[in-house]
Amino acid sequence: MEIALVLGVPLAGAMVLAAFGQRSWAPEVNALASLGTLIAAALLTGRVIADGPMTALNEQVFVDPFNVFLVALTAFVAFTTALFSRPYMRTEEHHKRVNSARLRLYHSMYQLFSFTMLLTLLSNNVGMLWVAMEGATLSTVLLVSLYRTPASLEAAWKYFILCSVGIAQALFGTILLYFAAEKVLGPGGNALLWTHLHEVRGELEPTVLSLAFVFLLVGYGTKVGLVPLHNWLPDAHAEGPTPISAVLSGLLLNVALYAVVRSKVLVDGALERNFSGGLMMGFGLLSVVVAAFFLSRQKDIKRMFAYSSIEHMGIMTFAFGMGGPVAAFAGLLHMTVHSLTKSAIFFTVGHATQASGTQDMASIRGLIQQSPTIGWGLALGTLAILGMPPFGVFTSEFMILTTAMRQHAWATPFLLLALGVAFAAIFGKVQPMVFGETTAQRLTHPPALVPVFVHLAIVLLLGLYIPPYLVDWYRQAAAFIG
């Protein structure tokens, strides 16, 4: 019942907004639908905590500690982003960057995007997971090109082509997985159900599964933004509307990584050696290092934080690749804090670029002078994402580093170097933007800064004290995937 609500509310919202998305009250309906999804997700979480894992709709969807945690996070960030998008998109309309037809497209696709992400998370059928993931690409591609500028069209085309090709590789991986599963489970729908696959994972053919994992990792890894498959990510983040950058960075990348981790659990069961873990650690480490060195060369503020997302996704991929309860716990925690912090940063960046009229970092100056909340929001968010204590990102990165030192000492210097380079690059660029003399204009619609500080407060709280029920929850999920 709760599952049907979680999926039904955004779908209904998409339909309503497809008809009325250009009206003046559409942003409120958008936020309301996201609030409904959040409430449904909270009910679902309560139900899972009370009753444990469950399946529904003829076993096509399922909930366990791992995905319910991501469902709650996705619904929450989708709601706060909808709150942020209200004044943001009104200002964009005021600046004549979007017209009413495009606003209708925007609102309807926003809800459809939430729906496809939640469907990806909840789907028990590995094939449907693929379909929903491709649906998430399809629903965002026209949003990336919403402004119809040459640069945004180029970014959207790149996003579409690269992600479609990448995800086609994942479909081949899924076919190979089905091929291996069919021998054990027999033909028919059951052989693609994750819960059934998980039961028989020890009997699946190892050669086929290792090949399948390579294709799945390359396919879903393209959407995670792993180097060298990351080319679409900075462009799509920089050229689309900022609320979309926030949900792409904060949510879609997590959902794609979730698909990779789900595949890893199956492959690890079938293989003796740690084949999948090694691959993920390699890709993760490469992404961290390459992204860190690209950071210092960026001029566009949204591009810079997009590269920072690649870096953090690399850290998570590395953590899940190491495996074990501590690393998996840290990976899940990092997923949470990164998605909260990065979306908060994009909220402030969105308002800052609107106030300054540019995304060029050299032209953004003195944000604190013009609006203390925007300035401090960006400064604190940046400190949090760079892993300064006492924010939660520090906790998770510390856990990942200490585990790496114990288990894979060779990787630690690379990680430390990359974190240091990233710190120098981002801090050096954000500091002059926040302080100094300003040229920024006052915004026509009062900015929505409550979401920013709510996110940062949660991240701060997670750094100081993780509530026991949350620890239990992470532990259960970590035991499941570790």
Place this chain on the structure above:
Amino acid sequence: MALSLSSQIVNLLAALLLLLAFAMLAQRRVLTLIKLFAWQGAALALSTAIVAHATGQTHLYFSAGLTLALKVILIPWLLHRLIDQLNVRWDIEMLINIPTTMLTGIGVAIFAFSLAAPISQMASTVTRSTLGIALASVLLSFLMMIVRRKAVPQVIGFLSMENGLFFAATSATYGMPLVVELGVALDVLVGTFIFGIFFFHIREQFDSLDIRHMEKLKED
């Protein structure tokens, strides 16, 4: 006996599929490319129907019908309308180096066969020997997307990659569960529509469908 005859026909169609993939790789004219794509879809639909007949898997008939409706009729028709409206019907792409591309393609096909060899030995289906061909046509379409500089041929490359994937699904496993095939087909259809919308936006902005104009977003 029926089984061996049908498996021979499927092998023949598989060879045809691979040949068409090579032909598309070398084809410069947009119009001919769409025709080749439709033929590839027809070969795929026919081979799916024959596998369905030989094995009695009724849901494969449905899959064959879906391929016929979508890949042989609807999508080529849409593409024809698009190239008419965009006035690129007689476009010829000048910049591809055909001999090098073909040689690379042969290398790709050999790689695909050697990759698929250990897996096809494990398959119990009548069509197992064709898994290598399926993988080869997927990778050849991938190659085609890399070497093409115009938007329409790139999209045809993407669609033909989907053909190869469907062929892999029938040849290795007698097809995916129906709900998944329907979902994939829906994604492909919606994707084609969005590509169509994109063509117009790109034309409006750049006055051309040449994606060399769209290489401005680079790291400097």
